[in-house]
Amino acid sequence: MDKIKIAILGMGNVASTLVKGIEFYKNSIEGLWHPKIGGFSLYDITISAVYDIDPSKVGTKIGQIIDHRTDFSELNILPGISEDVTPVRVAKNGQIKSVSYNEFVNSLKKTKPEFLVNLISSGMEKSSEKYAKAALEAGCSFFNATSAKTATGQALKEFQSKELMILGDDLMSQFGGTAFHRGMIEFMTNRGIKVQKAYQLDVGGNQDTMNTMAEETREKKRQIKTESIAIEAPYSFRSTAGTTEYAEQLGDSRVSYYWMEAKGFLNSTIEMDLSLKTNDSTNGCNVIVDSIRAAKNALSKKDLTKADVISAYAFKNPPKKMHIRECIKAFEDAFLN
Ligand SMILES: NC(=O)c1ccc[n+]([C@@H]2O[C@H](COP(=O)([O-])OP(=O)(O)OC[C@H]3O[C@@H](n4cnc5c(N)ncnc54)[C@H](O)[C@@H]3O)[C@@H](O)[C@H]2O)c1
Known part of the structure; x- marks a missing residue:
């Protein structure tokens, strides 16, 4: 069976965990949601290129970023494109290292990934849009974990006309704040x-949480999360869901605080108040590896209609929203056998 070739944008937390996972799951299936999807195991995924703009990362090898030895340790981190204000933590490392749009497209044409996996920082809307455009031009499918709006009407049609998929937007972690809230x-x-009435307030300690604190990004993410949750009830109710605070001491962990008030028989009150602590980057990876394998399976059968099911399963803001239970069932029905 052919390997699934991916290129990664943004060699941060999630990308590092993904690389470690692909290595680890050569010899284990412990902790995998779906060991096989569409006939593919994780061993079938290979990385053809990685891109970043952080001067402390570009030009180094993956092995210098990740302490574990992996099949990809010798892969050089290449310069990506930058169309937005540089995140503060990246700017602290000096002048960013980037290339022009055309140079990036040429680089993709050389490394020939089937999927360009967008794992760049939150708030880099224009860069994400440019990356989607570059993927289309270079002939690869696009997977957008960020909250930038890329999987929209026009782009969906353009990718489809080239028998490619654009999957997005905003990754929904396997058992993160949004999935649990919806459940x-x-x-x-x-x-x-x-x-x-309900609210979900998230506190996290990684770089992405810090980037989310920028008012515009925070507001955008709040809107996506709130709308994602609303789909689960057949009526509207007052709800707020979003990232509330950055607390460095939490590291890659995230704590989601939930409060819900509901009414039962004779208008009796049911109140729920709880918290959920998870690890951010590991929480996203099962969903990423599932979606890529599913997309490869659907594309090899030229069944582009499956993009809707994959996006509903994997993202908070997909082109077609489905109930949480419904999208898992539709995904498993389509790809588990
Ligand atoms: N469970 C999860 O972790 C989860 C869930 C939902 C969404 N996401 C999204 O996934 C993305 C990655 O998350 P993360 O925790 O790895 O973030 P991170 O901040 O750890 O890493 C982002 C990386 O992208 C790089 N970068 C920034 N701009 C770039 C550009 N224009 N081109 C190439 N590289 C660029 C940064 O230098 C950094 O190395 C974020 O947008 C996040 O919101 C993650």
């Missing part, structure tokens, strides 16, 4: 309880 609301609704 709880779905369960309450199914049990005939009427949710009245």
